[in-house]
Amino acid sequence: MLEVKNLKKHFGHIEAVKGISFTVEKGEVLGFLGPNGAGKSTTMRMITGFLPPTSGTAIVCGHDVQKDPVSAKRAMGYLPENAPAYDSMMVTDFLRFAARLRGMSGVALEDKVEATIHKCHLLKVRNQSIHTLSKGYRQRTCFAQAIIHDPPVLIMDEPTDGLDPNQKHVVRSMINDMAAEKVIIVSTHILEEVEAVCSRAVIIANGKIVTNSTPDELKSQSKNGRLDEVFRRLTLDDEDDAYKPASAGEKDAHKLSPAHKEDM
Amino acid sequence: MTSTRNTATIFCREFKSYFESPVAYVFLVVFLLLTGFMTFSVGSFFERSTADLGPFFFWHPWVYLLLVPAACMGLWAEERRTGTLELLLTMPITMTEAIIGKFLAAWAFISLAIILTFPIVVTTCHLGNPDLGVVFCGYLGSILLAGSYVATGMLTSSMTRSQVIGFVLALVLCLLMLLAGWEPVTGYFVKWAPAWVVNAVESVSFMPHYSSMQRGVIDLRDIGYYLSVIGLMLCATHVVLDNRKSA
Ligand SMILES: Nc1ncnc2c1ncn2[C@@H]1O[C@H](COP(=O)(O)OP(=O)(O)O)[C@@H](O)[C@H]1O
Ligand SMILES: [Mg+2]
Numbered sequence: 001m002l003e004v005k006n007l008k009k010h011f012g013h014i015e016a017v018k019g020i021s022f023t024v025e026k027g028e029v030l031g032f033l034g035p036n037g038a039g040k041s042t043t044m045r046m047i048t049g050f051l052p053p054t055s056g057t058a059i060v061c062g063h064d065v066q067k068d069p070v071s072a073k074r075a076m077g078y079l080p081e082n083a084p085a086y087d088s089m090m091v092t093d094f095l096r097f098a099a100r101l102r103g104m105s106g107v108a109l110e111d112k113v114e115a116t117i118h119k120c121h122l123l124k125v126r127n128q129s130i131h132t133l134s135k136g137y138r139q140r141t142c143f144a145q146a147i148i149h150d151p152p153v154l155i156m157d158e159p160t161d162g163l164d165p166n167q168k169h170v171v172r173s174m175i176n177d178m179a180a181e182k183v184i185i186v187s188t189h190i191l192e193e194v195e196a197v198c199s200r201a202v203i204i205a206n207g208k209i210v211t212n213s214t215p216d217e218l219k220s221q222s223k224n225g226r227l228d229e230v231f232r233r234l235t236l237d238d239e240d241d242a243y244k245p246a247s248a249g250e251k252d253a254h255k256l257s258p259a260h261k262e263d264m
Numbered sequence: 265m266t267s268t269r270n271t272a273t274i275f276c277r278e279f280k281s282y283f284e285s286p287v288a289y290v291f292l293v294v295f296l297l298l299t300g301f302m303t304f305s306v307g308s309f310f311e312r313s314t315a316d317l318g319p320f321f322f323w324h325p326w327v328y329l330l331l332v333p334a335a336c337m338g339l340w341a342e343e344r345r346t347g348t349l350e351l352l353l354t355m356p357i358t359m360t361e362a363i364i365g366k367f368l369a370a371w372a373f374i375s376l377a378i379i380l381t382f383p384i385v386v387t388t389c390h391l392g393n394p395d396l397g398v399v400f401c402g403y404l405g406s407i408l409l410a411g412s413y414v415a416t417g418m419l420t421s422s423m424t425r426s427q428v429i430g431f432v433l434a435l436v437l438c439l440l441m442l443l444a445g446w447e448p449v450t451g452y453f454v455k456w457a458p459a460w461v462v463n464a465v466e467s468v469s470f471m472p473h474y475s476s477m478q479r480g481v482i483d484l485r486d487i488g489y490y491l492s493v494i495g496l497m498l499c500a501t502h503v504v505l506d507n508r509k510s511a
Contacts, residue, residue: 045350048354049353049354050350050353050354052506070356070357070358071356073354073355073356074356076354078350078351078354080347080350080351080354081347082347084346084347084348084350084351085348085351086277086281086348087346088281088284088285089277089281089284097273097277098351098355100269100273101270101273101274101355101356101357102355102356103356129284142351145351
């Protein structure tokens, strides 16, 4: 259903993504893991057709994102990092706008907007301007935009970033509800999320895949059965080999990653 | 077919967004006050005691110079800054549809401001007998001129994430296009350059095309000129957005 073929991206002389390939089938939730700056967002932006890759491509339900972007985009829903949305619009109007661009109209459009507002628990804020929403509602509004056309492929960049534990729970259960009939990719640096929603985990570090397996297999690789230990080993090892002198600061950032689990 | 639908959707959102904040009202009021002031005080509209709208249209290029870049600076810069560009460009639409939708929305907004100046026409009709053909032609020229400014503002807005930079670049670019046909500038070229250079410089300028329409002459070459400036700026916007490094 979704096939990523050797995606690479250079920003000037920075190689942000150095050749990433994987496939995801219907019914799978792929956790896209990696420390900050690993290249998760850049990869997702290339899959969704927002950034042109330096080389490689992605095939979404048979449509090549490079050759036929409109058809590929039609099959995808995308929740970008930090949930961007038009601040001055009302939640309902924003969803109508998305639905219209997704090809809906008339009664079908209104029904779909209603249904999505219910599904994403947005009833309370439906007539509010988006800039007045709390982070959790804003995230859900942008999420609603991504699923309004019931896409076969759903791509989410850090969907629970900055949410409180209850809101995280809501987002995760929405993902679980949809998991069976879709291809889902969720990027995260929060390891609990992998166990909560993912059926497979791809760990990337410095723009390369270091591991592609199930959460259980990953856990079995560590002595104490904890994901964060495996994660740290995989992502730190890689850096120690390749970037010993240059990136001491970066390494500190990685060490912070396990601490994120405290804010769960 | 879908293409016009998507363009229309983007047009509507963009046009409405002007009215979702006080920007539209501030803009319309300032535009009307400024054109009114320029026409009646600086342009001595009444003292001329001829029933034509010369002094009214005379100031349009200068009023637009300030206000149109302000109305267009957010078109892309704001989408880039807030990240909504990522939403827009991952929708199943083409870049061309997005660009044309936004351009038409901003142009329609400025045109609305221009059309709201109609009381001046009514007043003139009341006081005398203006040639309505010339008035119509003047409005047409003014709206086309505004379209060129809008397309320019759109291009500079696409180059940056900062609205202020977009504004300043648009102002400078529009000023250059205006002054290229201004007498002091062409006079400077006349002294040393061959005639065809003078003509070339003059013909890229907004000014000569604008003034000929103010005299009531509808020349297809003038209309063609404005449409090509608009087309050129929109294509350039397309290139800039295709080559952006990030949001
Ligand atoms: N527009 C850009 N220009 C230059 N470098 C960039 C740009 N976007 C991302 N990068 C770099 O690419 C790398 C990967 O970034 P990103 O994909 O955002 O990581 P992640 O989402 O995994 O935290 C980082 O080192 C980042 O600095
Ligand atoms: Mg990211």
